Amino acid sequence: MNPAPRWRYDEERHSGVDFSAPEEAAAYDAYMQKMRDIGGEVATIKAALGLSPADVLLDLGCGTGETALGLAPHCAAVHAVDVSREMVRLAAAKANTRGLANVRFAQAGFLTCDYPAATFDAVLSQIALHHLPDHWKHVALRRIHALLKPGGRFLLQDAVLPSGERDLDAYFAGLVAAVAAAGGEKVARDTETTLRDEHLTLDWIMEGLLARAGFAILSVTSAPPFITTYLCVKQESA
Numbered sequence: 001m002n003p004a005p006r007w008r009y010d011e012e013r014h015s016g017v018d019f020s021a022p023e024e025a026a027a028y029d030a031y032m033q034k035m036r037d038i039g040g041e042v043a044t045i046k047a048a049l050g051l052s053p054a055d056v057l058l059d060l061g062c063g064t065g066e067t068a069l070g071l072a073p074h075c076a077a078v079h080a081v082d083v084s085r086e087m088v089r090l091a092a093a094k095a096n097t098r099g100l101a102n103v104r105f106a107q108a109g110f111l112t113c114d115y116p117a118a119t120f121d122a123v124l125s126q127i128a129l130h131h132l133p134d135h136w137k138h139v140a141l142r143r144i145h146a147l148l149k150p151g152g153r154f155l156l157q158d159a160v161l162p163s164g165e166r167d168l169d170a171y172f173a174g175l176v177a178a179v180a181a182a183g184g185e186k187v188a189r190d191t192e193t194t195l196r197d198e199h200l201t202l203d204w205i206m207e208g209l210l211a212r213a214g215f216a217i218l219s220v221t222s223a224p225p226f227i228t229t230y231l232c233v234k235q236e237s238a
C-alpha cells in the first residue's frame, strides 16, 4: 500500500479533546449514558433516514457506539467507524455484550475509511466532523457523497456556529456556563477545548460545503447549546 501523502491531514493527531486516551473514552461513554436520550435519538434518526430492514448504514465518528448499536436492529448491517482505537474498542465490546452481530467496526477516519463507491443506503455522523478543518470537511463530504447509493440519505449532526450572533465572545461564555450547569465542570472544560482548538464551522459555510459536495439539504434543525442537524439527500450531479 502506498504511504499517505505528506500533505494529507493527520486525523489521528486529535485536534482538541483526545479521544484516543482510554480515560477520555471512558469519561465520554459515562457522559453519554447520563446526559443523552439515546432511545429518543435513535427513533428520530431512524425516521429521518427512513431506515428499513434491508438498509446498510455507515456511522462515521461513531464514538462509543450508542447510536450505531441502537440503530443496528433496524438495519441489515451497520458499519461503525471512528479514528480512535479506544472508542472503537469500547463500542465493539458493547456490541458483543448486547449480542448484536450485524455491526462491523473499523478504526479509520473520514479521510481514510475504505469502502467501494455506492455501498451505503444511509450515512450518519454525529458531533465528529468539526475535528476537521473546513477544506478537509469538503474532502470528507465528497467521500461520503461517493459512498452513498443514488438517492441515499445523509444525516449530519455537529457543532455549528450561528453567523447571526453579534458578540461571539459573549455567546461562547453563555454556552460554557449553560454546559457547566447541565453537565458539570469536566464537560464545561471540554467545551472550552472544543471552542478553542477544534474546527467549528459557521452555519452558512456548512450549508455551502454540503451543497458543493452534492447534497440537497431537506431540513435544518438546531438544538441548544450549539448542535445543528442537517438531513440531506444525495444529488447525482456533484
Ligand SMILES: C[S@@+](CC[C@H](N)C(=O)[O-])C[C@H]1O[C@@H](n2cnc3c(N)ncnc32)[C@H](O)[C@@H]1O
Residues within 6 Å of the ligand: 011, 019, 020, 032, 060, 061, 062, 063, 064, 065, 067, 081, 082, 083, 084, 087, 108, 109, 110, 111, 125, 126, 127, 128, 131, 132
Ligand atoms: C464527540 S465524539 C462523538 C461520538 C458519537 N458520534 C456520539 O454522538 O456520541 C467525537 C468522535 O469523533 C471521532 N473523530 C475525531 N476525528 C475523527 C476523524 N477524522 N474521523 C472519524 N472520527 C473522528 C473521535 O474519536 C470521537 O469518537
